[in-house]
Amino acid sequence: MTPPPTARRLARARLTPEELAFMLPTLVEDVPTGPGWVYELKWDGVRVLAVRAGEDVRLWSRNRIEVAAQYPEIAGAVGALAGGDVALDAEIVALDEAGRPSFQRLQRRMHVVRGRAAAVRAVPLTAYVFDCLVVDGMDVRDATLLERKAIVRDLLRGPGPLRYSDHVDAEGRAFFEAACRRGLEGIVAKRGECPYRGGRRREWLKVKCHLRQEFVIGGYTAPKGTRAWLGSLHVGFWDGDDLVYAGRVGSGFDEAGLADLHRALVAREVPSCPFTRGTPPRDRENHWVRPELVCEVRFTEWTADERIRHPVFLGLRTDKPARGVRRERPLTPRS
Numbered sequence: 001m002t003p004p005p006t007a008r009r010l011a012r013a014r015l016t017p018e019e020l021a022f023m024l025p026t027l028v029e030d031v032p033t034g035p036g037w038v039y040e041l042k043w044d045g046v047r048v049l050a051v052r053a054g055e056d057v058r059l060w061s062r063n064r065i066e067v068a069a070q071y072p073e074i075a076g077a078v079g080a081l082a083g084g085d086v087a088l089d090a091e092i093v094a095l096d097e098a099g100r101p102s103f104q105r106l107q108r109r110m111h112v113v114r115g116r117a118a119a120v121r122a123v124p125l126t127a128y129v130f131d132c133l134v135v136d137g138m139d140v141r142d143a144t145l146l147e148r149k150a151i152v153r154d155l156l157r158g159p160g161p162l163r164y165s166d167h168v169d170a171e172g173r174a175f176f177e178a179a180c181r182r183g184l185e186g187i188v189a190k191r192g193e194c195p196y197r198g199g200r201r202r203e204w205l206k207v208k209c210h211l212r213q214e215f216v217i218g219g220y221t222a223p224k225g226t227r228a229w230l231g232s233l234h235v236g237f238w239d240g241d242d243l244v245y246a247g248r249v250g251s252g253f254d255e256a257g258l259a260d261l262h263r264a265l266v267a268r269e270v271p272s273c274p275f276t277r278g279t280p281p282r283d284r285e286n287h288w289v290r291p292e293l294v295c296e297v298r299f300t301e302w303t304a305d306e307r308i309r310h311p312v313f314l315g316l317r318t319d320k321p322a323r324g325v326r327r328e329r330p331l332t333p334r335s
Helices: 072-079 104-112 116-124 145-155 173-179 255-266
Strands: 023-027 035-042 047-052 056-060 088-095 124-134 162-165 188-191 199-208 211-221 233-239 241-251 288-291 294-299 312-317
Touching: 035 173, 035 211, 047 072, 047 124, 056 072, 072 088, 072 116, 072 162, 104 312, 124 145, 145 162, 173 188, 211 241, 233 294, 255 312, 288 312
Parallel strands: 023 199, 124 162
Antiparallel strands: 035 188, 047 056, 047 088, 088 124, 188 199, 211 233, 211 288, 211 294, 233 241, 294 312
């Protein structure tokens, strides 16, 4: 691997999540077209910054939690890479029988504390690497995206759980439609000449096949009928200092995970409703919780009063801070 001319030597002391901030895509309604755009699949998993400094390997989540113990096969593969210090931007996914990412399947690895060895055997993982910040001790963030992706492709030529996430450089709308037909989450359009810059940027644009985003859990209802543990979740999002009520989520639960979810909710119970804007339905079976847990929800649309319609629970997210959950509002892409 020959580093690009813009690369510079980076000290190990700077291989931290504070120094190596994630570059984040902006949500848009339509696929941008025109020269300079390249298109990647949007992987439905957990994003990590995989960092190796000397013999020390860390997998940092977006909320700066170190998660290598949860994904030992990914950490081991990063440690076995050729060369010196590295920092790779990747999405860890669990593939289903059809080879599609399954966020619900990934839940069986995200929250496991005991029996991790058995979980590793039962649910193997793949990390799709789509970018790099540091390779062989060289800071390559000032290189173009296409230069950085070429470095990743050369680095990951061997077998194993680390896979290169490829791209197409034309027919972005057709690529998006094909992703939706396969039941995938969507695509990310990126400027091929852009450097890597931390924070949310318009050089990276995400387009989703279905409406889905993270919500904060503020309460739950008692179980009814044949379901055990809980009935539905009260969810919302932050708008400044207001926790805005967005609706009730009552479907999509994995029966095997309901007990763990209920246990986490009970540990956070509080006497009063945490929502400060929007009114949850009055129900004597409501239970309120500190707004600390984040869940991923798929839904059909937003109503005029900021409620979500036909929501489906996809799973808890431990990689994103609750206080940072906002309503995602798509922008109009620039060509």
